[in-house]
Amino acid sequence: MNIFYYDIAIGLPIRSCFTYKSVAHIKKGTRVIVPFGKKVVIGIVVSKISQHSSFHKSVAIKEIISTTEESVCFDKSIFKTILWAADYYHHPIGEVFFSFMPTLLRKQSNKIIAPLGESSEYDINKSDKNFKLTKEQESNLIKLKRIKNFKPSLIYGVTGSGKTEIYLQLAEKLIQEKKSVLILVPEINLTPQLVSRFKNRFSGDIGVYHSRLTPNQRFKVWLRSKFGEIRIVIGTRSSVLMPLKNLGAIIVDEEHDQSYKQSEGFRFSGRDLAIKRAQLEDIPIFLGSATPSLQTLKLVKEKKYKKFDLLRRIDGKKPPKLIPLDINDSPLVGGLALQTLTIIGETIKKGEQVLIFINRRGFAPLYECDNCGWVAECGECESNLVFHKSKNKLICHKCESVYPINKECPDCSSKEINLYGSGTERVEEVLENAFSKVPIIRVDYDSTRRKGSMEEIYKKANNSEEAILVGTQMLSKGHDFPKVTLCVILNADSGLISPEINALEKISQQLIQVSGRAGRNNNLAKVIIQTRYPDDINLKQIKTGDYQLVADQCLSVNKNLSLPPYSSICILRTTSPNSKNCLDFLNRASLTLDNRKGVGIIGPLPSIPFKIKGNIRSHLVIKSSNKAYLNRILKFLIKEFETWPESKKVKWSFDVDPYDMS
Numbered sequence: 001m002n003i004f005y006y007d008i009a010i011g012l013p014i015r016s017c018f019t020y021k022s023v024a025h026i027k028k029g030t031r032v033i034v035p036f037g038k039k040v041v042i043g044i045v046v047s048k049i050s051q052h053s054s055f056h057k058s059v060a061i062k063e064i065i066s067t068t069e070e071s072v073c074f075d076k077s078i079f080k081t082i083l084w085a086a087d088y089y090h091h092p093i094g095e096v097f098f099s100f101m102p103t104l105l106r107k108q109s110n111k112i113i114a115p116l117g118e119s120s121e122y123d124i125n126k127s128d129k130n131f132k133l134t135k136e137q138e139s140n141l142i143k144l145k146r147i148k149n150f151k152p153s154l155i156y157g158v159t160g161s162g163k164t165e166i167y168l169q170l171a172e173k174l175i176q177e178k179k180s181v182l183i184l185v186p187e188i189n190l191t192p193q194l195v196s197r198f199k200n201r202f203s204g205d206i207g208v209y210h211s212r213l214t215p216n217q218r219f220k221v222w223l224r225s226k227f228g229e230i231r232i233v234i235g236t237r238s239s240v241l242m243p244l245k246n247l248g249a250i251i252v253d254e255e256h257d258q259s260y261k262q263s264e265g266f267r268f269s270g271r272d273l274a275i276k277r278a279q280l281e282d283i284p285i286f287l288g289s290a291t292p293s294l295q296t297l298k299l300v301k302e303k304k305y306k307k308f309d310l311l312r313r314i315d316g317k318k319p320p321k322l323i324p325l326d327i328n329d330s331p332l333v334g335g336l337a338l339q340t341l342t343i344i345g346e347t348i349k350k351g352e353q354v355l356i357f358i359n360r361r362g363f364a365p366l367y368e369c370d371n372c373g374w375v376a377e378c379g380e381c382e383s384n385l386v387f388h389k390s391k392n393k394l395i396c397h398k399c400e401s402v403y404p405i406n407k408e409c410p411d412c413s414s415k416e417i418n419l420y421g422s423g424t425e426r427v428e429e430v431l432e433n434a435f436s437k438v439p440i441i442r443v444d445y446d447s448t449r450r451k452g453s454m455e456e457i458y459k460k461a462n463n464s465e466e467a468i469l470v471g472t473q474m475l476s477k478g479h480d481f482p483k484v485t486l487c488v489i490l491n492a493d494s495g496l497i498s499p500e501i502n503a504l505e506k507i508s509q510q511l512i513q514v515s516g517r518a519g520r521n522n523n524l525a526k527v528i529i530q531t532r533y534p535d536d537i538n539l540k541q542i543k544t545g546d547y548q549l550v551a552d553q554c555l556s557v558n559k560n561l562s563l564p565p566y567s568s569i570c571i572l573r574t575t576s577p578n579s580k581n582c583l584d585f586l587n588r589a590s591l592t593l594d595n596r597k598g599v600g601i602i603g604p605l606p607s608i609p610f611k612i613k614g615n616i617r618s619h620l621v622i623k624s625s626n627k628a629y630l631n632r633i634l635k636f637l638i639k640e641f642e643t644w645p646e647s648k649k650v651k652w653s654f655d656v657d658p659y660d661m662s
């Protein structure tokens, strides 16, 4: 009897595969049950090894207990994308496989991969198309529909230019060709609006996939998509490798958005993985944004991507004016200047809506003793506690630990404890006092955690005449609030003066995205930016509202300084309860790369925050002008780490193409 040997990936933070044997022919990408130590676990077949190798006879190789089903879990192109991702991000291969497997398939259970038999048919609802496309939409659609193979397209559409209609018509074409389509959005909160647009257009089921669904719901969508029972799926980055049958194209909405990057564990970019998948499947990929990433714009300049412009709004209205408001001599009430309050009042009087953007949730970010200067901090993180009035508690925004408020200062027993700074709750309170008859709608992490809360917020805003929305960056993304004619941005300064290398890109994207929320139906819409730096050179450029102009400048600066996207960066991150352990490890890594041609090293640096949940965090920035070379350097480092005593004392990880540099 022939015996075959297989390399199997296990869902653990281990960088290598394990060899098992079996008499069965098993395809790559299949789930198998294997003994592992004293346990029995699920693994994925990564490769079949030549049986003539003498190595296998010399060691005791365990036998695969069973294969779980007939169907492979990961089809060829998805399988290949995963291998690419594990290599590119230098993440343990088993964890990468497990990241793209429904939770219910990760453990042994009675769940198997088989069709559910709930096929959906798709008809196009003609009454949803009772309007004329703009000339721009029409001419771009003709060109976009012609794209057959892998050739990434950037749909650069200013807010209100009708990008979603383009997505809908591209999806229509694919559905008519009996293909399927995957649409990615950066945040869960953006799914309901897009899903309802697709439901109005198509009669069949629209699959929705994100982390807030139950494991059962996700498993069902995954199975139906794998067996072609649904052909339209809308989801967040976790759905990028959704096994859609006969996939015709991938659409990545708001491709610049930082939420596509996973910030913990397997730190991949959903957008970049989508591009890789499209390349391996040789299908078109459409990247949409009003404020495209520098990376994408660079590739357009290099003619690797094609750009399609939608520069006019479908309502023919002009984009809103961005007006910096100098607050140097203004007293602020909960972060709002008096002039701002006056303009808000005028807008409401006209029965219109106002959107206030403040990038901080809670009531006040500083809870401080006026007598001795004591500040409430999280015991586990190096982070100030934020006072939440709605809960009457102090909350750490790093670890979400909740603390009671102090009756007196723990250091000097003074009762003079005060609140400084503003968050969404304080702005909400100021507005409630100033405009008692107007509905004030708060949109932040705390008010949108519950399922369906975002839908309720839309309803409330749509059913009101005058109203004020107060929210964090959540509000700046893709949402439609057609009655908003005034946007107010409260804390743009921290972005304008930030020393971070991609700060200008981030703040200009944010300001232009927020401004896009205003004036969908009004020529007189305004965006007010409260600032202490009204003459800031960057603000002057952003003020023009011309993102392309700002982006071109960012690109030329980054090119001169050899910063991304003109170089590649990886951050070597470490945590340990002991700061010396981090430093010893990072210093040795830095020494190892010292004097190497083509690599730049910055650090070791303390990360921000320096401490989370009792662990010290530090990092080293590794930079190279060549992506492939950087990849080789990182591989070399991993080999080195295996032999160092220093690496046993820290938890380390690579963050390739980091979005957050601290």
Ligand SMILES: [Zn+2]
Pocket (backbone or CB within 6 Å): 369, 370, 371, 372, 373, 374, 409, 410, 411, 412, 413, 414
């Ligand atoms: Zn005190």
Ligand SMILES: [Zn+2]
Pocket (backbone or CB within 6 Å): 378, 379, 380, 381, 383, 396, 397, 398, 399, 400, 401, 613
């Ligand atoms: Zn904390």
